[in-house]
Amino acid sequence: xxxxxxxxxPFTTGARSALLESGISMxxxxxxxxxxxxxxxxxxxxxxxxxxxxxxxxxSQIASYASARMLLLALNNRYLTNRYAVAEAKRASAxxxxxSEQNLELLCQELALRFEKNGRQYLLPFPEYLRxxxxxxxxxxSNRKISGGLVQVSPHERIRIMEEAIKARVGKLPDAKxxxxxxxxAKKLLLHLPREELATVKLDSSNYPPCIQNMLVRLRMSENxxxxxxxxxxxxxxxxxxxxxxxxxxxxxAPDYSEGTTRYQVEYLKQxxxxxxxxxxxxxxxxxxxRCRCASPVHYRKEKHGRFAEATRTDLQxxxxxxxxxxxxxxTLAKKKWEDAKSRSx
Amino acid sequence: xxxxxxxxxxxxxxYRSHQPAPNSLEKREFGFGGFEKKIEARHAWFKxxxxxSKFLIVNTPFYLSYSAAYYEFPDxxxxxxxxxxxxxxxxxxxxxxxxxxxxxxxxCLEKIKAETLKLIENFLIPDxxxxxxxxxxxxxxxxGYHLHIRHQSILELSREERRELVDYITGTGIxxxxxxxxxxxxxxxxxxxxxxxxxxKLARETISQLQDGKGEIVQILGKKFxxxxxxxxxxxxxxxxxxxxxxxIDKEKKFNEILKTLTIKLSDQVDANVTADTSxxxxxxxxxxxxxxxxxxxxxxxISDFNPLSDAVVLPATEVKVEISEPVPKIEMKNQTFxxxxxxxxxxxxxxxxxxxxxxxxxxxx
Numbered sequence: 001x002x003x004x005x006x007x008x009x010p011f012t013t014g015a016r017s018a019l020l021e022s023g024i025s026m027x028x029x030x031x032x033x034x035x036x037x038x039x040x041x042x043x044x045x046x047x048x049x050x051x052x053x054x055x056x057x058x059x060s061q062i063a064s065y066a067s068a069r070m071l072l073l074a075l076n077n078r079y080l081t082n083r084y085a086v087a088e089a090k091r092a093s094a095x096x097x098x099x100s101e102q103n104l105e106l107l108c109q110e111l112a113l114r115f116e117k118n119g120r121q122y123l124l125p126f127p128e129y130l131r132x133x134x135x136x137x138x139x140x141x142s143n144r145k146i147s148g149g150l151v152q153v154s155p156h157e158r159i160r161i162m163e164e165a166i167k168a169r170v171g172k173l174p175d176a177k178x179x180x181x182x183x184x185x186a187k188k189l190l191l192h193l194p195r196e197e198l199a200t201v202k203l204d205s206s207n208y209p210p211c212i213q214n215m216l217v218r219l220r221m222s223e224n225x226x227x228x229x230x231x232x233x234x235x236x237x238x239x240x241x242x243x244x245x246x247x248x249x250x251x252x253x254a255p256d257y258s259e260g261t262t263r264y265q266v267e268y269l270k271q272x273x274x275x276x277x278x279x280x281x282x283x284x285x286x287x288x289x290x291r292c293r294c295a296s297p298v299h300y301r302k303e304k305h306g307r308f309a310e311a312t313r314t315d316l317q318x319x320x321x322x323x324x325x326x327x328x329x330x331x332t333l334a335k336k337k338w339e340d341a342k343s344r345s346x
Numbered sequence: 347x348x349x350x351x352x353x354x355x356x357x358x359x360x361y362r363s364h365q366p367a368p369n370s371l372e373k374r375e376f377g378f379g380g381f382e383k384k385i386e387a388r389h390a391w392f393k394x395x396x397x398x399s400k401f402l403i404v405n406t407p408f409y410l411s412y413s414a415a416y417y418e419f420p421d422x423x424x425x426x427x428x429x430x431x432x433x434x435x436x437x438x439x440x441x442x443x444x445x446x447x448x449x450x451x452x453x454c455l456e457k458i459k460a461e462t463l464k465l466i467e468n469f470l471i472p473d474x475x476x477x478x479x480x481x482x483x484x485x486x487x488x489x490g491y492h493l494h495i496r497h498q499s500i501l502e503l504s505r506e507e508r509r510e511l512v513d514y515i516t517g518t519g520i521x522x523x524x525x526x527x528x529x530x531x532x533x534x535x536x537x538x539x540x541x542x543x544x545x546x547k548l549a550r551e552t553i554s555q556l557q558d559g560k561g562e563i564v565q566i567l568g569k570k571f572x573x574x575x576x577x578x579x580x581x582x583x584x585x586x587x588x589x590x591x592x593x594x595i596d597k598e599k600k601f602n603e604i605l606k607t608l609t610i611k612l613s614d615q616v617d618a619n620v621t622a623d624t625s626x627x628x629x630x631x632x633x634x635x636x637x638x639x640x641x642x643x644x645x646x647x648x649i650s651d652f653n654p655l656s657d658a659v660v661l662p663a664t665e666v667k668v669e670i671s672e673p674v675p676k677i678e679m680k681n682q683t684f685x686x687x688x689x690x691x692x693x694x695x696x697x698x699x700x701x702x703x704x705x706x707x708x709x710x711x712x
Binding site for chain 1: 401
């Protein structure tokens with residue numbers, strides 16, 4: 001086993017077996033190294049590359065990864081796990097661009113990414129592409145060369161996709177029990193949670209359009225929103241009268257949050273006074289989630305209480321089956337009728 | 347016997363000899379509707395084909411729907427307790443609103459058939475690499491078609507991923523800038539016929555229409571491309587990626603327009619939400635549709651020869667007397683022409699046509 005490879009990419013099965021072979025146990029020192037790895041990742045959003053290539057140093061690198069994830073598993077906090085995964089993916093990605101083709105292929109195999117070489121480009125089956133592309137405008141399927149179920153990507157894009165797959169791999173914690181003794185150290189990591197809880201920001205989100213609500217929910221779950229989504233969200237919230245400080249508070253939940261960048265961006269947006277993109281533009285960014293038929297998300301409130309309310313109602317009537325929005329007494333009766341009928345027939 | 351009971355009895359008799367047999371039945375959630383409403387109840391589960399068949403004969407719903415999704419516990423509530431295991435990829439194509447209104451005319455039905463074919467032949471097969479055995483196509487029972495893809499590769503796609511697929515076929519998010527580049531002499535270089543996705547579609551379709559000397563694209567490009575030598579010169583250019591072999595005025599605008607002709611045009615023809623919704627209930631193939639009395643029949647013999655107003659008519663031809671309650675236009679069904687009928691007309695027609703009119707709320711048992 002190439003130990004250097006395993007230390008660079010500690011999420012691989014090779015790394016796991018190297019760790020087992022080394023006979024290192026999850027003792028206090030190992031846990032401490034994991035705690036340190038997680039602390040650096042969570043506080044700075046980054047992780048340094050390997051400093052020393054001694055065998056023993058490499059093994060401890062792998063061990064620190066494994067124990068960091070064990071600590072995260074003990075907490076099972078989505079924000080911390082995602083933020084940690086972003087840092088690990090960035091670290092791995094820094095190696096990828098200088099990596100040999102052979103090692104890249106090995107990693108792709110590990111990540112279940114079936115890239116095929118095609119001249120200077122690569123081809124990837126579309127379900128894998130959909131799952132792991134970085135979801136920015138450049139990666140929209142409409143602008144891609146796709147044929148026979150395979151999407152064409154450049155070598156650079158291939159690495160970006162690998163980075164996303166690594167992030168997903170690191171962020172997916174195993175379904176395992178953690179010894180109780182790990183808890184005290186793990187709890188210390190909670191310090192890295194965003195200080196302002198989201199709930200303290202007053203949001204009357206019930207009147208926000210579905211696209212904005214969706215972004216807020218995804219942000220709350222510490223998902224990594226693409227740049228265009230963050231941009232539109234900030235523009236919308238600024239226009240709805242929220243203060244920059246409050247908006248920055250919201251973004252604290254983003255796993256790659258950096259206060260400086262966020263503050264700069266939000267204040268820049270406010271200063272520029274950008275107009276809200278229209279629904280068509282939102283759609284082309286891939287962040288429209290419903291067909292609510294208003295020309296722009298800022299019109300949603302008005303539409304919802306006016307013409308739009310009417311339109312949805314008739315839509316529901318003529319539409320194909322869907323969930324009834326609010327059950328009427330007649331519906332309850334009817335439902336009971338079917339349920340009774342069904343229980344008789346089974 | 348009132349009209350509703352009449353139709354229900356016809357449905358029940360039909361189900362005695364013809365049972366819809368959905369695949370993986372025991373992993374799907376079912377929903378039923380009565381005369382007034384398509385879904386009155388959902389979260390139902392059938393342990394076997396036999397249980398479903400019995401239910402259809404005895405309780406005979408006007409609408410029968412099932413989940414595109416497969417669940418471990420289809421009848422559990424709320425939704426997360428069902429434990430989602432994956433879902434078919436569904437495309438729901440409906441004829442657009444037209445003056446024919448609720449009596450969908452042949453023209454509308456033909457149009458939506460052409461659109462369904464285009465989706466399969468121009469997108470799903472060449473771009474996504476599906477093969478004919480991967481789809482099941484059925485008439486929706488009213489004014490369109492449902493396409494079910496059950497290929498292993500798509501079962502676990504998320505909502506967002508499914509949405510991206512719909513956006514692709516409707517051409518949402520196409521960026522002109524990524525298709526063409528202009529060099530320092532303002533010359534336009536663009537896609538080759540061999541390229542994948544919209545790139546190749548654009549080049550191939552443009553070449554093919556230039557060869558014919560007619561079509562939407564030729565119209566957009568202008569009269570001078572209706573005839574060789576200009577057409578031939580442009581064709582030769584495009585084959586090498588040079589889209590500037592002949593001078594074209596307003597080229598950027600025109601190429602943009604041409605791109606739009608290639609997508610599945612009317613975006614509401616493919617109901618994007620149906621595809622994206624991974625817990626959607628959809629008509630069970632081969633079940634009867636309470637809004638038309640027609641069957642959501644499997645299109646097995648090939649969609650090009652399929653005629654809903656004949657092939658999806660499955661109820662008996664026994665003569666029945668009905669009274670017309672609102673004007674009915676001329677309708678052709680099973681190679682027989684009916685109507686037009688004025689309000690209050692008393693007519694004697696085959697049961698399948700009587701059921702059609704009753705389901706459309708245009709007649710009552712006389």
